[in-house]
Amino acid sequence: MKFFFPDSQDLVDPSFDFETERRAELRVRQRDDLYAHEVFRSRAYDGLLVSKGIVDGYGQVGSRYTIGQKHRLLRNGVKEFLRIDKVPYPLEVMGDCGAFTYVKEKVPPYTADEVINFYSDCRFDYGLSVDHVILSYQPDWDLKGAKPPDEVKDRQALTLSLAEEFWTRCKARKEGFIPIGVAQGWSPKSYAHAVKELQAMGYSYIALGGMVPLKTAEVLASLEKIAEVRKPKTRLHLLGVTRLDHMNAFATLGVASIDGTSPLRQAFKDASDNYYTLSRTYSAIRIPQVEGNAKLQKKISSGVIRQETARKLEKAALSAMAAFNNGKLDIDAAVEALTEYEELCAESTPKEKKASAAKSRQSRADVYREVLSDQPWKKCGCEVCRSIGHHVILFRGAERNRRRGFHNVWVFYRKLRSELGLRLEDAA
Amino acid sequence: MAKTRELRLPALQVKQGPKRMLYVFSVDGKLVHRFSTISRVRRDEEGELRGYQRPEVLSHIDEIKRFIEGPSPMIPNAVVLAFNSSVHFDPAGSEFHPEGYSRPGTLRIPFEEDMLDEDKPAFVVDGQQRLAAVRDSSLDSFPLSVVAFITDDVSEQTDQFILVNSTKPLAKGLVYELLPNTESRLPSSLLKKRFPSQLLNILNAKRHSPFRGLIQTPTNPSGIIKDNSILRMLENSLNEGVLYRFRSDDGAGGAIDPMVTILCAYWGAVSDVFPEAWAKPPKKSRLMHGAGILSMGLLMDTIADRYRNRIHLKRELFAQDLTPLKEVCRWTDGFWDLGPGQKLKWNEIENTPSDIKQLSAYLLDKYKELVWDANHPSERRARGG
Numbered sequence: 001m002k003f004f005f006p007d008s009q010d011l012v013d014p015s016f017d018f019e020t021e022r023r024a025e026l027r028v029r030q031r032d033d034l035y036a037h038e039v040f041r042s043r044a045y046d047g048l049l050v051s052k053g054i055v056d057g058y059g060q061v062g063s064r065y066t067i068g069q070k071h072r073l074l075r076n077g078v079k080e081f082l083r084i085d086k087v088p089y090p091l092e093v094m095g096d097c098g099a100f101t102y103v104k105e106k107v108p109p110y111t112a113d114e115v116i117n118f119y120s121d122c123r124f125d126y127g128l129s130v131d132h133v134i135l136s137y138q139p140d141w142d143l144k145g146a147k148p149p150d151e152v153k154d155r156q157a158l159t160l161s162l163a164e165e166f167w168t169r170c171k172a173r174k175e176g177f178i179p180i181g182v183a184q185g186w187s188p189k190s191y192a193h194a195v196k197e198l199q200a201m202g203y204s205y206i207a208l209g210g211m212v213p214l215k216t217a218e219v220l221a222s223l224e225k226i227a228e229v230r231k232p233k234t235r236l237h238l239l240g241v242t243r244l245d246h247m248n249a250f251a252t253l254g255v256a257s258i259d260g261t262s263p264l265r266q267a268f269k270d271a272s273d274n275y276y277t278l279s280r281t282y283s284a285i286r287i288p289q290v291e292g293n294a295k296l297q298k299k300i301s302s303g304v305i306r307q308e309t310a311r312k313l314e315k316a317a318l319s320a321m322a323a324f325n326n327g328k329l330d331i332d333a334a335v336e337a338l339t340e341y342e343e344l345c346a347e348s349t350p351k352e353k354k355a356s357a358a359k360s361r362q363s364r365a366d367v368y369r370e371v372l373s374d375q376p377w378k379k380c381g382c383e384v385c386r387s388i389g390h391h392v393i394l395f396r397g398a399e400r401n402r403r404r405g406f407h408n409v410w411v412f413y414r415k416l417r418s419e420l421g422l423r424l425e426d427a428a
Numbered sequence: 429m430a431k432t433r434e435l436r437l438p439a440l441q442v443k444q445g446p447k448r449m450l451y452v453f454s455v456d457g458k459l460v461h462r463f464s465t466i467s468r469v470r471r472d473e474e475g476e477l478r479g480y481q482r483p484e485v486l487s488h489i490d491e492i493k494r495f496i497e498g499p500s501p502m503i504p505n506a507v508v509l510a511f512n513s514s515v516h517f518d519p520a521g522s523e524f525h526p527e528g529y530s531r532p533g534t535l536r537i538p539f540e541e542d543m544l545d546e547d548k549p550a551f552v553v554d555g556q557q558r559l560a561a562v563r564d565s566s567l568d569s570f571p572l573s574v575v576a577f578i579t580d581d582v583s584e585q586t587d588q589f590i591l592v593n594s595t596k597p598l599a600k601g602l603v604y605e606l607l608p609n610t611e612s613r614l615p616s617s618l619l620k621k622r623f624p625s626q627l628l629n630i631l632n633a634k635r636h637s638p639f640r641g642l643i644q645t646p647t648n649p650s651g652i653i654k655d656n657s658i659l660r661m662l663e664n665s666l667n668e669g670v671l672y673r674f675r676s677d678d679g680a681g682g683a684i685d686p687m688v689t690i691l692c693a694y695w696g697a698v699s700d701v702f703p704e705a706w707a708k709p710p711k712k713s714r715l716m717h718g719a720g721i722l723s724m725g726l727l728m729d730t731i732a733d734r735y736r737n738r739i740h741l742k743r744e745l746f747a748q749d750l751t752p753l754k755e756v757c758r759w760t761d762g763f764w765d766l767g768p769g770q771k772l773k774w775n776e777i778e779n780t781p782s783d784i785k786q787l788s789a790y791l792l793d794k795y796k797e798l799v800w801d802a803n804h805p806s807e808r809r810a811r812g813g
């Protein structure tokens with residue numbers, strides 16, 4: 001099974017200095033920065049997924065690409081732009097429309113030809129047909145006599161007719177990429193129906209959309225129903241689903257590839273599971289920047305908290321972590337420095353909140369004590385942990401947080417391979 | 429009770445008016461925090477506004493820090509302090525020098541080790557970022573010049589604070605125009621503009637440049653193209669396009685001659701192909717407008733990439749690739765046919781991000797269709813849409 005990592009211009013700046021927190025002043029974004037496949041010497045994914053919606057931006061969702069970057073991508077192709085042509089192992093690139101960027105529209109804003117032009121200009125290996133996400137999953141609508149609302153039926157019908165047009169246009173234009181048909185549905189039966197239709201059009205690689213919010217059992221139920229109609233040659237791709245616990249079952253049911261950003265995003269979005277290891281996850285240690293932390297900044301500019309105090313505690317927390325990492329400070333002292341700063345950040349003026357603050361302080365201290373005594377970053381062999389050490393565990397600014405996300409992606413890939421009983425060198 | 433110490437500094441007393449005395453002296457910037465404090469804006473228990481200073485801005489402090497830790501720093505502008513009446517001046521003589529309006533003497537500043545902020549005898553009226561940079565720097569000391577006045581009146585401090593901080597900043601255009609003649613360490617936002625500004629100046633002055641005299645700058649007010657449009661076009665290409673090839677590794681500059689040659693060749697070709705739209709004010713020609721300059725700049729990068737294996741990109745070659753676009757451009761009259769239901773009058777194109785995006789997508793699409801794909805029959809595809 002292949003893992004595709006969705007690109008949304010997640011890069012790290014190699015010139016960033018973790019001690020002074022300065023970067024090269026004339027660094028050019030993206031060109032001087034590094035993608036995960038440039039950071040790691042060994043594979044962290046089998047390929048990348050690039051969405052037209054992310055490149056163009058749509059409506060309220062702004063583009064992640066500047067206009068200059070976008071045109072360079074179209075001129076030079078996705079492999080040169082993402083610099084994967086320089087990586088010593090092959091990486092594939094899949095293109096899709098980014099249906100979530102226009103989910104609120106009545107119909108997708110792109111024609112089949114527009115999307116094919118995009119895939120073709122960028123020279124993708126795979127291209128997904130234009131789809132329209134269905135956001136309601138209701139297996140009850142499979143029951144006899146149940147009537148799914150017209151809106152969901154219309155979305156499926158539209159997605160299927162766009163897939164048909166996409167297939168015909170691709171064949172007529174003799175495009176170099178492999179077309180993937182997208183199936184949207186609201187229940188096991190409806191997904192199976194879409195897959196059947198897509199196979200009839202000629203597709204032998206089919207992506208299942210709209211499954212991100214589904215429970216694993218619901219994904220499995222749909223895959224089982226699809227298995228009843230799936231031709232032996234048909235490969236499935238699960239869009240945005242990265243559940244490690246059932247990968248073997250997924251594989252048995254025909255899933256040949258997946259994609260997802262959650263290993264990256266958990267590094268800085270999750271409340272506690274920020275740092276992956278092969279056996280468990282850890283919480284990152286929060287030392288927010290005094291500047292750049294809107295809540296704290298507000299309290300400072302209104303005079304509730306003294307800027308000097310905040311800076312002093314922030315610095316103390318950072319040097320406590322450095323000293324602890326070098327074995328020059330014990331756990332209790334380190335935890336003390338961390339919680340003292342965190343308390344200031346969380347400080348709320350009304351006195352009645354004091355009790356609950358003390359309680360959460362205690363639980364934070366326990367969490368930190370655990371990660372500090374295990375020091376998981378010292379046991380990780382990835383390039384990020386080896387080069388930046390304890391900074392990888394600090395929840396602080398994009399340069400640290402994104403590197404921790406890269407580490408997670410690297411670990412995720414290893415877990416995926418071992419879950420499936422595959423060696424790392426094996427091709428999927 | 430901590431022991432009271434006294435800092436004695438040689439100073440000049442300056443008589444600025446019958447009642448107004450200023451004190452000019454220099455002191456190690458590392459010391460200032462021991463006897464002075466920042467009056468931070470805050471509300472007291474009764475909700476009354478206290479103080480007048482904003483918080484420090486770390487990024488700004490860091491810029492100054494980098495500068496003073498550099499090879500040859502100089503901070504000529506003085507920090508402004510307001511002393512309370514515990515500070516005294518002992519004149520060395522009794523006479524004010526009639527030409528200088530000043531007399532030398534000694535300023536006596538009492539302070540205690542680790543005294544509370546509210547007890548300190550001085551407030552910083554101007555220069556808190558400079559002082560913070562010196563305080564945080566790795567240097568052992570860094571003397572600063574100080575101008576001070578003595579008052580126990582907070583409203584007078586506030587007045588002075590507002591006055592020194594409400595001077596109008598220099599116009600951006602003038603700063604950019606001065607940049608190429610600077611050599612010292614500049615704040616990084618300006619550093620990034622230095623090289624593009626240098627290219628702009630050359631384009632505006634060079635004898636055979638198609639832009640000669642056309643770019644509007646503070647010293648060339650009769651120019652018609654906004655300097656900012658040209659700067660953005662140059663930055664785009666330095667980051668994403670053909671000029672990037674000639675950029676130096678550190679990004680601070682690059683090979684100027686080949687850059688200027690390519691720019692002159694391309695924009696010369698633009699003026700050849702669109703003579704009726706060239707060198708007219710933006711009101712009469714959208715080619716000279718921000719949207720026109722930026723989207724045509726992106727086209728320059730595209731054409732250069734089409735011929736990326738050629739060393740010399742000649743004006744004739746650019747003109748040959750631009751000519752087929754003549755029929756789809758509406759710089760000075762008519763309607764842009766941007767797609768089904770998307771007709772835009774020539775002068776409805778504005779210098780906004782969305783119009784720039786739309787116009788450049790259109791031009792690049794047309795270029796692909798009419799030139800790039802049309803000239804490679806083997807790669808020709810049926811493009812719908």
Ligand SMILES: [Zn+2]
Pocket residue numbers: 380381382383384385386407
């Ligand atoms: Zn790691």
